[in-house]
Each structure stands twice: as structure tokens, then as C-alpha cells.
Amino acid sequence: MTTLLHLSDTHFGVERSEVVDAFLRWASANPPIDVLVLSGDLTQRARRDEFERARALVACLAPRACVAVPGNHDLPLFKPVERLLAPYGEFERAFGAARAPCLIDDALAVFGVDSTVPLRHRNGRVGRAARAALLAALAAAPAGALKVVVAHHPVDCLLDSDHANLMHGAHELVREGVAAGARLFLGGHIHHPFIRPLAARHGEPAGDAWVMQAGTAVSRRLRAGQGNSFNRLVLEPVVEGARRVALERWDYRDEGAGFVLAERHEPGWTLARA
Numbered sequence: 001m002t003t004l005l006h007l008s009d010t011h012f013g014v015e016r017s018e019v020v021d022a023f024l025r026w027a028s029a030n031p032p033i034d035v036l037v038l039s040g041d042l043t044q045r046a047r048r049d050e051f052e053r054a055r056a057l058v059a060c061l062a063p064r065a066c067v068a069v070p071g072n073h074d075l076p077l078f079k080p081v082e083r084l085l086a087p088y089g090e091f092e093r094a095f096g097a098a099r100a101p102c103l104i105d106d107a108l109a110v111f112g113v114d115s116t117v118p119l120r121h122r123n124g125r126v127g128r129a130a131r132a133a134l135l136a137a138l139a140a141a142p143a144g145a146l147k148v149v150v151a152h153h154p155v156d157c158l159l160d161s162d163h164a165n166l167m168h169g170a171h172e173l174v175r176e177g178v179a180a181g182a183r184l185f186l187g188g189h190i191h192h193p194f195i196r197p198l199a200a201r202h203g204e205p206a207g208d209a210w211v212m213q214a215g216t217a218v219s220r221r222l223r224a225g226q227g228n229s230f231n232r233l234v235l236e237p238v239v240e241g242a243r244r245v246a247l248e249r250w251d252y253r254d255e256g257a258g259f260v261l262a263e264r265h266e267p268g269w270t271l272a273r274a
């Protein structure tokens with residue numbers, strides 16, 4: 001079994017300590033964590049101490065690999081000089097210089113891509129060079145691997161009021177990414193978790209790809225009607241030449257129950273033996 005934990009919008013600086021504790025309890029009771037994905041807005045104000053808390057969480061979880069991409073909150077909004085000259089300085093100090101990290105093994109290929117735009121705080125898009133690099137990496141990944149794209153800004157949303165928050169150029173990224181083999185798109189930003197087939201928004205070009213949006217994992221920045229949550233992907237061992245994949249959403253319950261399984265889907269992908 002291979003597992004991928006998808007956390008987003010932790011917004012360290014305005015985290016709920018009781019939710020962080022509940023999450024760590026869940027993690028220690030539900031090993032292993034092979035891949036940890038952090039899909040941006042790790043911090044509230046891109047401060048060094050906030051990034052250090054995000055790093056401390058990664059150290060506690062001790063995944064085999066961590067794929068982290070920045071969100072708009074990980075760029076210094078109120079420090080114009082820093083924003084102009086070194087917008088990714090603190091992110092890179094904490095998570096390394098590669099803002100488009102990737103992880104590849106025979107079962108799972110996870111590609112992070114930076115969708116932030118330093119001079120336009122909230123809007124997201126993937127630049128031409130980054131998109132070309134992503135598409136080449138997707139095409140080159142092992143054919144039998146589940147290919148996953150991670151960006152902060154979403155390629156899908158459920159609410160009309162979130163349309164303005166969609167990544168600019170989302171449709172092209174989905175169409176070209178799916179053509180290059182992507183099966184799953186992970187995102188954050190809107191603090192509204194959901195899991196569904198991408199064809200619901202992008203039609204036939206989305207093929208059999210799915211989207212898995214994470215809520216805010218541990219922060220106080222909750223949207224009306226939404227609690228804290230995270231997602232998990234479980235990749236079963238090969239049986240008769242194929243692997244089963246499950247996509248799960250885990251929600252935090254205030255009544256002391258901690259994180260509980262809220263939804264689970266099996267997309268039914270056929271993944272050939274690598």
C-alpha cells in the first residue's frame with residue numbers, strides 16, 4: 001500500500017492548536033505516510049516563524065517524501081521590497097529552492113507546480129515555462145504510475161462565487177495535463193473541500209481525471225459551512241496486474257471525535273503494472 005496525505009492552507013500563524021494536536025493523533029494512528037503534499041498557504045503572512053511551524057509539522061509526520069508548493073499567503077504581502085526582490089525567500093529557506101518539485105516512483109508520480117503570481121496577490125496561473133516543464137515531466141513519468149498534479153489555485157470549484165478563484169488557464173492546463181497522462185489534480189486556496197470527476201467542469205478533455213480539493217487543514221480561516229479537513233489517497237498493491245485507488249476526505253469534528261472519514265471514492269482507474 002502507498003499513501004499520500006494532502007494538506008492545504010494550514011495558514012500557520014492562525015492555526016488551531018487543538019486541531020493540530022488532533023491531526024497529529026490521527027497521523028500516528030494511521031501510518032504510513034509515504035508522500036506528504038502541501039498545496040500552499042502554509043503560512044498566514046509568510047513569516048519565518050510560521051514557516052518553521054510548517055517545517056516542524058513535516059518533521060513530526062516524517063513522510064518518505066514531501067511535495068510542497070507555495071500559495072499566495074506564502075509571499076510577503078506587506079513587505080513591498082521583499083515582495084519585489086525575493087518573494088519566495090522564506091518559502092525557499094524552509095522548503096528548498098525547487099518551486100516545482102516532483103517525486104517519481106513506479107506507483108506514483110507527483111508533480112508540484114507554482115501557480116502564484118508575486119505581483120498579483122490572489123490570482124493564480126501557471127506560467128508558460130512552468131507549464132511546458134510540467135507537461136514534459138508528466139509525459140516522461142512511468143506509464144504505470146498514477147500521475148498527480150499539485151497546485152495551490154484550483155482547476156475546479158463547486159460554487160459560482162468561487163469562479164473568480166479558479167486558476168487562470170485552468171482548462172488548458174487540464175486538457176494538456178490529461179493528454180500527458182495526469183489522472184488527478186490536487187489544489188487548495190478556496191478552503192472548500194470536495195472530490196469529483198474533472199469532466200463535471202472541463203468535459204471530455206478531462207478524460208477520467210479527478211480533482212481533489214483540500215480545505216484548510218488546521219487554521220481558523222474557515223468558510224461558512226466548512227470545517228477543517230484534509231485528504232488522503234490510498235494506492236493498493238498490484239492485484240492481477242492492476243492497482244485500486246481510493247480518494248478520501250477526512251473532516252475535523254469539534255465534539256472530541258477528532259478527524260473522521262467524511263467521503264471516499266474509487267475512481268476505477270486501471271493502472272498497469274509498472
Ligand SMILES: [Fe+2]
Pocket residue numbers: 009011041071073189190191
Ligand atoms: Fe488559504
Ligand SMILES: [Fe+2]
Pocket residue numbers: 041071072073152188189190
Ligand atoms: Fe490561497
